[in-house]
Every structure is written in C-alpha cells, then in structure tokens.
Amino acid sequence: MTTKDKETGKDSYTIKTSKTKKGELRTEIIYAPYKVIQDSQIIATGTTSSDGEFRIENLRKGTYEIQIDINRFLRADTLIELNEKRTRIEIELDDKHLWRYLDSTQLAKFPYNKEIAERDIQNGEVKILSAGLQLLSDNDLDSVTIKYGFKYFPVAGCIVDSYQDKAMEDYNSVVYEYLDKLNGQHWRENLKADIKTLYLSLGKKNER
Numbered sequence: 659m660t661t662k663d664k665e666t667g668k669d670s671y672t673i674k675t676s677k678t679k680k681g682e683l684r685t686e687i688i689y690a691p692y693k694v695i696q697d698s699q700i701i702a703t704g705t706t707s708s709d710g711e712f713r714i715e716n717l718r719k720g721t722y723e724i725q726i727d728i729n730r731f732l733r734a735d736t737l738i739e740l741n742e743k744r745t746r747i748e749i750e751l752d753d754k755h756l757w758r759y760l761d762s763t764q765l766a767k768f769p770y771n772k773e774i775a776e777r778d779i780q781n782g783e784v785k786i787l788s789a790g791l792q793l794l795s796d797n798d799l800d801s802v803t804i805k806y807g808f809k810y811f812p813v814a815g816c817i818v819d820s821y822q823d824k825a826m827e828d829y830n831s832v833v834y835e836y837l838d839k840l841n842g843q844h845w846r847e848n849l850k851a852d853i854k855t856l857y858l859s860l861g862k863k864n865e866r
Contacts (some may be wrong), residue, residue: 738840784808
C-alpha cells in the first residue's frame with residue numbers, strides 16, 4: 659500500500675484477502691464486497707476481483723478503516739495507516755463464524771446425538787461410536803465388549819471432521835454414563851486389559 663504507485667505514478671491502495679484453516683484448506687476469496695472509511699465517511703466501496711484484490715487511486719496519507727464482510731461469515735474490520743513506504747496490505751479474514759456454521763449444518767445431518775443415544779439404550783442397542791483403524795475383527799471385539807453390555811460401532815475412518823468428532827463425543831457421553839452405572843468404576847480399565855489379552859493371544863495363534 660502506498661500513496662504513489664511506482665509503476666504508474668498514481669496514488670493507489672491494494673489489499674488481498676484469503677482464508678486458511680490448519681493448512682488443510684486455502685480458498686481465495688472471490689468477489690468480496692469492501693468499504694473504505696475515513697473520519698466516519700465512506701470514501702470507497704465496491705467488490706474485489708476474483709483474486710480477492712482491489713485498488714483505490716488518489717488516496718492521501720492517513721488512517722483508513724477497511725471493512726470486508728462475506729455472507730456474515732468471513733469478515734474483517736481493521737484500521738490501516740497509509741504512508742509512502744507501504745506498498746501492499748494483506749488481510750486474513752476471520753473464518754471462525756463460517757466454520758461454526760458449517761459444523762452446525764453438518765452436525766444436524768449426522769444421525770448421532772445425545773437424544774439418539776438415549777433412544778438406542780432404551781431399545782437395547784447399546785453401542786460406542788468409534789473411528790480410525792480397527793485392529794480386531796467385529797466378532798473378536800464383540801466377544802469382549804458384549805460382557806460389558808455394548809458393541810463398538812465404526813462411523814468414520816482415520817480422518818474425522820470436527821462436526822463428526824462433536825457428534826460422537828455427545829453420543830458416547832450418554833453411553834459411557836449408562837455403562838458406568840452398569841459395570842461399576844473400573845470397567846474401562848478392565849475392558850482395555852481384556853482387549854489387549856485377546857489381541858496378544860490372536861497374535862500368538864497367527865505365529866503358529
């Protein structure tokens with residue numbers, strides 16, 4: 659950002675907007691609406707290019723407020739100081755609102771929550787939702803878990819989205835509370851020991 663564009667000799671201002679999430683997603687903001695405000699007066703408004711850039715010419719040195727708001731979810735509201743030395747400003751939009759919205763939308767579609775867990779328990783279908791690589795077969799796992807009154811039920815692979823993680827946590831919290839009452843204090847430690855014993859015994863059989 660500068661008051662004098664070195665190539666054209668024109669006063670100019672440029673900003674680029676983009677968003678990232680944990681290095682997994684990078685999306686250039688396409689056609690973001692913006693406002694430039696000085697002394698409570700809107701001096702420029704418009705929409706960025708498809709690269710998320712916009713340019714304003716003939717700006718003087720001073721303090722400007724930049725507002726960008728995309729569908730209420732991706733937003734920025736910041737003050738910048740315009741001077742001769744600054745040639746470019748980049749703003750990373752706050753995407754927390756967007757991700758909360760996406761997570762809540764997906765969560766509503768995911769068929770597991772606390773109410774479903776209570777219903778499953780009442781219907782005698784007690785299960786703990788699981789994700790990731792399963793080292794034992796369903797039948798082998800069931801042979802251990804059945805004596806504790808439940809079965810493992812895989813609902814996701816090794817990569818679990820945040821909305822799935824939240825739904826599984828809510829569902830399983832109800833089931834764990836039920837199993838705590840059913841099996842007593844130390845059942846989880848006993849379960850882990852039983853599964854480990856079974857895993858080792860199956861490994862020895864395979865070595866023969």
